[in-house]
Amino acid sequence: MxxxxxxxxxxxxxxxxxxxxxPYVEKSLLKKxxxxxxxxxxxxxxxxxxxxxxxKDESDLEKxxxxxxxxxxxxxxxxxxxxxxxxxxxxxxxxxxxxAGDCEDYVISKYFALKYLGIDVKKLFFTYVRSTKFKQPHxxxxxxxxxxxxxxILDNNNRRIFPAxxxxxxxPIYNFNGEILQKGKKKKxxxxxxxxxxxxxxxxx
Amino acid sequence: xxxxxxxxxxxxxxxxxxxxxxxTLNFQSANQSVQDRLYEDAxxxxxxxxxxxxxxxxxxxxxxxxxxxxFDSGNYRDITLVxxxxxxLYKRKHESEILDIPAWFLNIVSIKAPVASANVSAGxxxxxxxxxxxxxxxxxxxxxxILKGLLISFTIITIISLSILHLILHALxxxxxxxxxxxxxxxxxEFIIQDKLPYTKEFKDVVLGMNxxxxxxxxxxxxxxxELKTLKELEYIDSVTNLKNRKYLVDRLPEYLKVDAxxxxxxxxxxxxxxxxxxxxxxxRRDVDKLFLDxxxxxxxxxxxxxxxxxxxxxxxxxxxxxxxxxxxxxxxIVNSIYASATKIIDExxxxxxxxxxxxxxxxxxxxxxxxxxxxHTDNALAQAKFxxxxxxxxxxxxxxxxxxxxxxxxxxxxxxxxxxxxxxxWPVLDTxxxxxxxxxxxxxxNLDKSTSYSYAQFMAxxxxxxxxxxxxxxxxxxxxxxxxxxxxxxxxSLRLPEQYLEMDETYEEISNLxxxxxxxxxxxxxxxxxxxxxxxxxxxTKLYIELFQTYNIKIGIYEFIGESDDYQYLQDxxxxxxxxxxxxxxxxxxxxxxxxxxxTDAVDINLIAVGxxxxxxxxxxxxxxxxxxxxxxTELIEL
Numbered sequence: 001m002x003x004x005x006x007x008x009x010x011x012x013x014x015x016x017x018x019x020x021x022x023p024y025v026e027k028s029l030l031k032k033x034x035x036x037x038x039x040x041x042x043x044x045x046x047x048x049x050x051x052x053x054x055x056k057d058e059s060d061l062e063k064x065x066x067x068x069x070x071x072x073x074x075x076x077x078x079x080x081x082x083x084x085x086x087x088x089x090x091x092x093x094x095x096x097x098x099x100a101g102d103c104e105d106y107v108i109s110k111y112f113a114l115k116y117l118g119i120d121v122k123k124l125f126f127t128y129v130r131s132t133k134f135k136q137p138h139x140x141x142x143x144x145x146x147x148x149x150x151x152x153i154l155d156n157n158n159r160r161i162f163p164a165x166x167x168x169x170x171x172p173i174y175n176f177n178g179e180i181l182q183k184g185k186k187k188k189x190x191x192x193x194x195x196x197x198x199x200x201x202x203x204x205x
Numbered sequence: 206x207x208x209x210x211x212x213x214x215x216x217x218x219x220x221x222x223x224x225x226x227x228x229t230l231n232f233q234s235a236n237q238s239v240q241d242r243l244y245e246d247a248x249x250x251x252x253x254x255x256x257x258x259x260x261x262x263x264x265x266x267x268x269x270x271x272x273x274x275x276f277d278s279g280n281y282r283d284i285t286l287v288x289x290x291x292x293x294l295y296k297r298k299h300e301s302e303i304l305d306i307p308a309w310f311l312n313i314v315s316i317k318a319p320v321a322s323a324n325v326s327a328g329x330x331x332x333x334x335x336x337x338x339x340x341x342x343x344x345x346x347x348x349x350x351i352l353k354g355l356l357i358s359f360t361i362i363t364i365i366s367l368s369i370l371h372l373i374l375h376a377l378x379x380x381x382x383x384x385x386x387x388x389x390x391x392x393x394x395e396f397i398i399q400d401k402l403p404y405t406k407e408f409k410d411v412v413l414g415m416n417x418x419x420x421x422x423x424x425x426x427x428x429x430x431x432e433l434k435t436l437k438e439l440e441y442i443d444s445v446t447n448l449k450n451r452k453y454l455v456d457r458l459p460e461y462l463k464v465d466a467x468x469x470x471x472x473x474x475x476x477x478x479x480x481x482x483x484x485x486x487x488x489x490r491r492d493v494d495k496l497f498l499d500x501x502x503x504x505x506x507x508x509x510x511x512x513x514x515x516x517x518x519x520x521x522x523x524x525x526x527x528x529x530x531x532x533x534x535x536x537x538x539i540v541n542s543i544y545a546s547a548t549k550i551i552d553e554x555x556x557x558x559x560x561x562x563x564x565x566x567x568x569x570x571x572x573x574x575x576x577x578x579x580x581x582h583t584d585n586a587l588a589q590a591k592f593x594x595x596x597x598x599x600x601x602x603x604x605x606x607x608x609x610x611x612x613x614x615x616x617x618x619x620x621x622x623x624x625x626x627x628x629x630x631x632w633p634v635l636d637t638x639x640x641x642x643x644x645x646x647x648x649x650x651x652n653l654d655k656s657t658s659y660s661y662a663q664f665m666a667x668x669x670x671x672x673x674x675x676x677x678x679x680x681x682x683x684x685x686x687x688x689x690x691x692x693x694x695x696x697x698x699s700l701r702l703p704e705q706y707l708e709m710d711e712t713y714e715e716i717s718n719l720x721x722x723x724x725x726x727x728x729x730x731x732x733x734x735x736x737x738x739x740x741x742x743x744x745x746x747t748k749l750y751i752e753l754f755q756t757y758n759i760k761i762g763i764y765e766f767i768g769e770s771d772d773y774q775y776l777q778d779x780x781x782x783x784x785x786x787x788x789x790x791x792x793x794x795x796x797x798x799x800x801x802x803x804x805x806t807d808a809v810d811i812n813l814i815a816v817g818x819x820x821x822x823x824x825x826x827x828x829x830x831x832x833x834x835x836x837x838x839x840t841e842l843i844e845l
Contacts, residue, residue, distance in 0.1 A: 125324070125326075125331070127326075127329075142329065144331065147289030147290070147331055148289065148330065148331075150329065150330070151329050151330075164328075164329035165329075172326065172328050172329045173256075173259070174255070174256055174259060174324070174326060175324050175326035175329075175331055176323075176324050177324060180324070180334070181322045181323065181324065181334070
């Protein structure tokens with residue numbers, strides 16, 4: 001009986017290890033991040049991995065919450081201060097490495113983390129909105145359970161996830177999903193998105 | 206193909222390939238750029254139109270209107286709006302005809318306008334995706350204009366580049382042309398030294414090498430020339446009197462004793478001085494030599510008025526005077542004068558006139574005589590003179606019984622000239638060693654009618670007597686160039702032309718005209734044989750004839766050569782293919798003389814041919830002298 005229990009546990013471990021996800025950030029890149037952003041940055045990526053691992057088998061909503069909560073802890077800083085540019089779309093590694101970024105950077109990092117967790121990217125959109133509260137342009141990540149359903153809003157200003165109808169402070173302007181537009185032979189879809197993809201390909205940190 | 210052409214072709218092909226590649230790359234780049242532009246335009250439209258469509262809140266009619274407005278105002282091939290399930294909500298497509306562009310261009314160039322897409326949303330909800338594709342018609346027009354511009358530039362650049370390339374190559378290879386000229390001159394046996402050395406090392410080395418080689422050959426020629434001249438002086442000149450000797454007379458006589466000789470006859474005088482042993486005893490050798498010299502001067506003075514006369518010392522006490530075209534009466538006056546002057550000198554020298562005296566034999570020779578006949582008759586005359594009281598005897602030539610009289614001949618020849626009755630005949634010149642034909646010698650027969658024919662030897666003597674020989678040659682040369690089919694078809698023929706004919710003022714002009722009109726059509730090679738004497742003395746038309754024949758690539762041969770020149774440079778200038786001399790001339794030459802002659806002829810690649818070879822024995826003797834090419838009856842005895 002004991003013997004069969006041991007075999008069962010070992011089998012589970014083996015299956016687990018075979019089907020385990022690749023790490024969100026590969027080791028070689030993590031080393032470079034550590035060198036550039038020091039040990040705390042590495043720790044942030046460790047906690048991110050831990051967070052992602054915790055919800056990897058959960059529902060889409062749980063994944064959305066975990067990712068939204070994790071990244072909303074990053075402090076908001078303008079591109080001007082961080083990159084000395086008026087508008088810059090940072091890679092997830094730059095965002096968490098610096099532990100700072102603006103609204104697009106939150107959206108990007110949340111998008112790729114959710115993609116890592118297996119959420120269909122067709123359900124996720126970068127949405128240009130206008131914040132009536134701050135009276136300025138803003139960007140949030142929207143999640144469409146189905147193409148015609150009401151989206152959920154993942155916002156860095158409001159830490160909780162609400163359906164769109166509950167976000168009266170936001171006026172939607174334009175939805176955009178680079179990967180949908182980029183399918184097939186097309187290599188270009190959106191200037192900022194194309195540049196971001198290039199930076200990610202180059203492992204920009 | 207010349208090196209210049211090869212390099213020019215190679216570099217031209219290279220240049221054209223490079224320029225074509227640049228043209229192609231430029232065009233491809235332009236093509237890509239145009240396609241990128243098409244995409245950017247489509248992308249901008251898709252982005253801005255999708256934002257506008259968002260304000261329609263999903264109203265299809267509103268969105269269709271917006272799409273129509275955009276489509277009609279811009280250059281689009283296709284604008285399609287699909288919903289989230291990829292079903293078409295609205296579509297506009299333009300099937301435009303591409304005008305003003307040639308079909309070949311459309312077939313060759315393929316422009317694909319990329320499709321740009323943008324998400325369309327209405328508020329928070331998605332509407333679908335907008336696809337925009339620009340129209341390619343303007344891209345084709347733009348590309349066609351670019352291609353035309355590129356082709357014009359390419360053509361201009363190619364022409365300029367090839368011109369510059371040609372000039373550069375020409376400048377670079379100019380030294381090579383000089384080298385080539387020098388090499389061609391060497392082939393033509395001309396000795397050109399190139400003073401201006403090329404800058405390029407390889408060419409410089411070649412020029413130095415060729416200069417060296419040419420110098421050596423020239424030195425060899427000069428050495429042979431100097432040696433032959435010295436030997437001729439020793440061989441042909443009597444050291445005491447500075448007169449020519451017996452050998453010289455023998456070598457020259459064939460020129461006087463032939464059917465077509467310039468002179469039909471004259472007087473051969475043989476003078477013998479008796480009592481010279483006694484004179485030696487009385488005066489001593491030195492004074493006797495002076496006596497010989499003084500008497501020689503008398504001979505020379507009396508002979509100088511006769512063109513082509515020869516005065517020679519035959520042996521210690523005998524002298525010969527050959528006076529062409531001299532009549533018996535005139536000759537008697539001359540010998541009387543000689544006798545009187547010589548007797549006076551003998552007397553003044555203190556010698557006994559009864560003991561030391563002259564005997565003079567005269568023979569009225571005919572150009573048809575042989576050398577032996579001439580010597581025999583002159584000897585007889587001298588023998589007779591010794592018995593005569595005045596020590597002088599004239600022996601008249603016995604006139605051969607002529608078949609026809611002078612007037613009859615004149616009539617026949619005139620008729621033959623008028624009616625073109627001359628026909629070519631030929632006989633071979635053989636290389637006795639290789640047993641191969643060298644060339645054929647052309648001669649003419651006079652065919653009076655079907656049954657009567659006269660050979661050159663028969664009719665030429667009366668023709669000369671009647672002053673018709675030049676007319677005959679004019680007729681023959683005309684016949685050769687205008688109706689060459691009359692000549693049997695061998696590869697190479699030679700035709701001998703006499704000096705008298707060539708020196709007539711109208712002959713040069715006539716031959717020039719004939720060559721200009723007919724030289725290129727001759728079905729065989731022709732070698733024109735010119736007399737050595739004419740070339741040696743640089744006669745009036747010599748240079749002109751040489752240049753004329755060289756212009757038409759007609760080779761020159763020399764006949765009646767006895768190596769009598771003071772300077773053999775003329776051989777280098779004329780560059781004959783061969784020199785023809787009497788077999789007796791070659792056989793009587795010393796080994797040193799022949800060797801010196803060989804040195805000259807080998808340096809400029811001239812063949813030696815012995816003519817008048819009658820017997821196989823002579824052929825063998827000539828072979829021993831390294832004379833292998835022969836002309837004469839002996840050729841009939843040699844099996845090929």
